[in-house]
Amino acid sequence: MINKYFFGIILSVTTLLVNAQQPVQYLRLSLPEALKIAADLQPDLKNAERNIAYAEAATKGARSGYLPKLILETDLRYNPIIPTSILPGNAFNPAGNPEELIPIRFGTPWGNTVGLRLTQPIYDPVKLATVKGNKMAEELALAQQRRIRSDRFEEITKAWFALLLAKSTLAYNQKDVIRNKENETVVREQVQLGRSLENDLRDAGLRVRSSELSIQKSGQDIFSARVYLSYMIGYDSLVLIDPVENLENFVSPESNIQIDPLSTIKAAEDNRPEIIEEKINLQISELELSRKKADRLPVLNFEGYLGANHYSYNFSPFTSYYGNSFLGLSLRWPIYSGDEKKLVIEQSKIQVEQQKNTLRKARQQVYYDLVNAQNNATYQWQLYSVQQEKIQVQEEKMEIIRNRLQEGRATAQELLDGETALAKEQDALFRIQYDLLVARLAKEKASGLLVPLQQ
Numbered sequence: 001m002i003n004k005y006f007f008g009i010i011l012s013v014t015t016l017l018v019n020a021q022q023p024v025q026y027l028r029l030s031l032p033e034a035l036k037i038a039a040d041l042q043p044d045l046k047n048a049e050r051n052i053a054y055a056e057a058a059t060k061g062a063r064s065g066y067l068p069k070l071i072l073e074t075d076l077r078y079n080p081i082i083p084t085s086i087l088p089g090n091a092f093n094p095a096g097n098p099e100e101l102i103p104i105r106f107g108t109p110w111g112n113t114v115g116l117r118l119t120q121p122i123y124d125p126v127k128l129a130t131v132k133g134n135k136m137a138e139e140l141a142l143a144q145q146r147r148i149r150s151d152r153f154e155e156i157t158k159a160w161f162a163l164l165l166a167k168s169t170l171a172y173n174q175k176d177v178i179r180n181k182e183n184e185t186v187v188r189e190q191v192q193l194g195r196s197l198e199n200d201l202r203d204a205g206l207r208v209r210s211s212e213l214s215i216q217k218s219g220q221d222i223f224s225a226r227v228y229l230s231y232m233i234g235y236d237s238l239v240l241i242d243p244v245e246n247l248e249n250f251v252s253p254e255s256n257i258q259i260d261p262l263s264t265i266k267a268a269e270d271n272r273p274e275i276i277e278e279k280i281n282l283q284i285s286e287l288e289l290s291r292k293k294a295d296r297l298p299v300l301n302f303e304g305y306l307g308a309n310h311y312s313y314n315f316s317p318f319t320s321y322y323g324n325s326f327l328g329l330s331l332r333w334p335i336y337s338g339d340e341k342k343l344v345i346e347q348s349k350i351q352v353e354q355q356k357n358t359l360r361k362a363r364q365q366v367y368y369d370l371v372n373a374q375n376n377a378t379y380q381w382q383l384y385s386v387q388q389e390k391i392q393v394q395e396e397k398m399e400i401i402r403n404r405l406q407e408g409r410a411t412a413q414e415l416l417d418g419e420t421a422l423a424k425e426q427d428a429l430f431r432i433q434y435d436l437l438v439a440r441l442a443k444e445k446a447s448g449l450l451v452p453l454q455q
Contacts, residue, residue, distance in 0.1 A: 026242035031160050034233055034241065035153055041234030042152055048145035055141040059134040065127045068120040073307070076317060077111045108311040115307015115324065122302055122329075125294035133287045140280045147273035150450045156232045157441055163225035164247040165434045170218035172426055177211045183419060184208055186405065187412040196412040203416055211423075247433050251384065264447060268366050271448025275366065278359040285355045289348040295341055298333035369446040377443045380436040387429045394422045 029037075039045060082105045089100030121127065184204040190196035230239045269275050308321040334341075398418045404410035444450045 026240050028242050028244055030244045031157065034160065034229075035156060038152065038156055038233045039149070042232075043234060044148050044152055045145070045234075048141070048148045052138065052141040052145060055134065055138040059131065059138055062127070062131045062134045065124070065130070066121050068118060071117045071119075072115075073117055074114045075112065079107060079109050079111065082107050082109065108313050110310075110312045110315055110317075112310035112317050112321075113307060113324075114310075114321075115305055118302075118304040118306075120302040121299075123298070123300040125297045125299075126291055129287055129291035129294050133284060133291065136280055136284045136287060140277065140284065143273055143277040143280055147277055150273055150445065152232070153450060154441060154445055156229070158438060159225065159229045159232050160243060161247070161250070161434055161437045161441075163222065163229055163241070164243055164245065164250075165430055166218055166221040166225050167243075168247045168430050168433075169427070170215065170222060172423075172430070173211060173214040173218050176423055177208065177215060179419065180204070180208045180211050183415055186402075186415065190405070190412050195408060200412040200416070204412070207416060207419070247430065247437075250437050251433055253381075262367070264370060265367055268370060268447050269363060272366065272446075273448070275359075275362050275448075278355070278362045282352070282355045282359050285348070285352045289345070289352055292341070292345045292348045295344075296334055298331055301330045301332075303328055303330050366446075373439070373443040373446040377436070377439040380432065380439045384429070384432045384436050387425065387432050391422070391425050391429060394418070394425050398422055 084103050084105050087102045087104055088098045089096035089102060090098045091102065184201070184207075187196055187201050187204040191198060191201050226240050227238060229241055233239075233241075304325075304327045306325045308323050310317060310319075310321045312320050398415075401410050401415050401418050405412070405415055441450070
């Protein structure tokens, strides 16, 4: 038994070592390529496509309400008591007494009816309104698909930027380890020369260990970002994606020209999917109101019947048939049905007013979003420019400190503190770059340009 356990342990360790030696396979993609794959795989986007297909099928079903209906009808009846009618005494004899009542039995114990009934709608206002409503439902499904596409593309792009941020941080931390080891060597030499304390050397060693831990943390952040990105794109299993771009590729100079949001508000309203969606919802509410009002209008159908009736005293359903047919128009006009339909119409009017207010609120938010997104993008670019200068100044300070340290006019602690300050400024730069890209993404979304209309 012990040998089996020992063999199992050896096999597990061997498997782990072999897997560890196998190179990790990465899928190299650009952001546009990732978004294109997401459009084909993302479950929410697939459901949005199904919603469009469902709305199209509902429209076809509503249109079929105007096609002719042909129904086969049949029944078999047994009358234990044959119906009896009463006729006045002079019904067949003008000289008879009209006050005398003559009972007459109609029918036979057994009866059967077989026939075809044809109904062709000519005018049905409810069905017409339903067809228009379903057509608007198709447009609503398209608008919802575009809104979902915009939301998912925004989330995927943010996840892409987060992965680039983690990769840039890792690259800097790797350089930071090398720099801290070089500083440790310099401090050791200063200690040997009696210019620095042992405590400074311990501090330098701790900074090396801290930067090595930062590398581990950055690696974990990269893996987490890749897992989340794989999930957001819609892969069924984990796919480790390696972006073609780096964080700096997306950072371009911000235009100094400030565009008045009022001049772009109309275009933003026409492009933003949530505004389009609310406009269609308003049209659907108005059509629903029209459909409720149409319940009080007349309905005109063409109807025809071709069949035969069977009568017999004994059970014999295949004999004694008499033809029966008609062609005609049927008009049904609901004159009065209490206050029920009136109350339903009032409720629909309230829903229309509510939808108008919802649309107004969505339009009011457009200007705020445009102003806020533009100001934030401009601020983040200015912050990015200042941060670059701060890093340049800090790097020049470090060069001066190193020279002074060689001349014995600076301490090792000044060197270590300067490196810490430089690392903080560089970390802040990466964060500002990420915030700048997210701000520009929000600016595109506020303008309705994140997903073009033709998509």
